[in-house]
Amino acid sequence: KGLEFAHELSMNELAMRPWKTFFDTLVASKAFRDEAWAKEPFVIDAESAAGGAGPGFIAGAFTMADVEQYAPDVPAAYAAQGTRQGDGRGGWYMKRVGAPPADPAAGARFQDVAQSLPQGTVVLNSAGAYVPPLAAVSLACLESFMLPVGLNLYLTAPRMTTSAPPHTDKQDVFVFQTQGRKHWRVFRPPPPANKVGADPLARGKGPDELSFDEMGPPILDLVLCPGQALYVPAGFPHTTDTVGGVAGESSDPSVHLTVGVDTHIWSLNFAALRHIALQRRGEKTTFRFDGADRDINALPQAIHALLQEPLPLGFRSAPLLQPPA
Structure with a gap:
């Protein structure tokens, strides 16, 4: 038994177990495959989906203390901050966090991340490819879905009126709130014919502005708390903030993992x-x-x-x- 336990630790299987059970349960669910996958956003009951492991495997799974420890493992070029043009027009785009390091291979600096938070959400792109605890989450999703995946880490200071403006993504995403709280609003996709020249899977990004007038009322309006999970299909507009809402404000920064399943990026449609x-x-x-x-x-x-x-x-x-x- 001791040798088996040592093998689990060395292969990171122990860390993967609740995550793998979580994703396996979703993939095995006919209701998820037929009614939700790529069709409908919903809040996920993490406790039942993880086979009794409970939402505790999400809450605290990655906190600001972990960001401080592991930030140098992520290339500095992959640390970015979401922002908009100075006049507030256009969509969301990413700018570099901190000054470019002298060594192109240098890792991100936690000091730069912390200093950038008051200005807007900081993203550690592809963190799942560099940070071992997050790589375990990516691997669990990849093995369950048998599709390419990526994991980004999102950090937002409390009381931000706009964490991310309305936008769409090319990935089907699973959002795991690990620290703090974040308010989410998710909308039905607007008809692509309304703006033929825009990519429906990248609305509200770069020069393209996605206004609330183009969308109806939100189909989901909720505050994610530590331990909760959310699924958002590709192309469904969403916007976030950390003002608080029904769950009350949190003094902690919001930390969440976004696991994206890359079907459209790899032309799997x-x-x-x-x-x-x-x-x-x-x-x-x-x-x-x-x-x-x-x-x-x-x-x-x-x-x-x-x-x-x-x-x-x-x-x-x-x-x-x-x-x-």
Whole structure:
């Protein structure tokens, strides 16, 4: 037993266990696969999904003390701060945290991170690729979904009226609140045809502004507390703050992990599959609708949603499950 325990520690299996159970439970759920995955945001019952491990495996899993310890493991170039143009127009974009280090390979400095927090949310991009405790979370998700994933770490000072302005992401994301509180509002995607030239999976970023007028009322409006988790599909607009709301204000900075499942980035959706199949046959890849060639964003929203739907969960497992010839 002692040798088995030592092996678990060396392989980080002990740290992975509740996370792996959590993700395995979601993937095994027909309701999640059919009704929620890529379709509907929802708050996740972490306690039941982790097989009784309880939300305690999320609360405190990574705090500002851990950020101080592990920040140097993340390349300085990957430490960024969300901001907007000085005139408040346009969308969200990232700027560097701190001055560029003399050594391009240098890690992020916690001092720079702490000094930047009063100005806005700080993101340690791809932290799951560099920080061992976060790598365990990434690996658990990757092994359960059998899809490429990435993990970013988000840090926000308390009482920020805007942590992130309304925007959409290319990833389906799982948000785990590990310290402090954050107020989330999630909205239905606006029809892509309303702004054909904009990427529906990157609205509200760079020069593109996503206004509240383009969206209806939020379909989720909640404050995430330590130990809680949230799922937001790709393309669903969301905005955050740390003012407090129904859960009351917190004096702690907000720390949350965002695990993104990268289906669209790696072209693992039906639109890309269609494009590749037609291209290989030497046929036109344009979209024909109502007798005319159209941009994919100009198609009716229901058709656009079907084309952008990720390939079914488990599609990579199918060849492994086939009986031998």
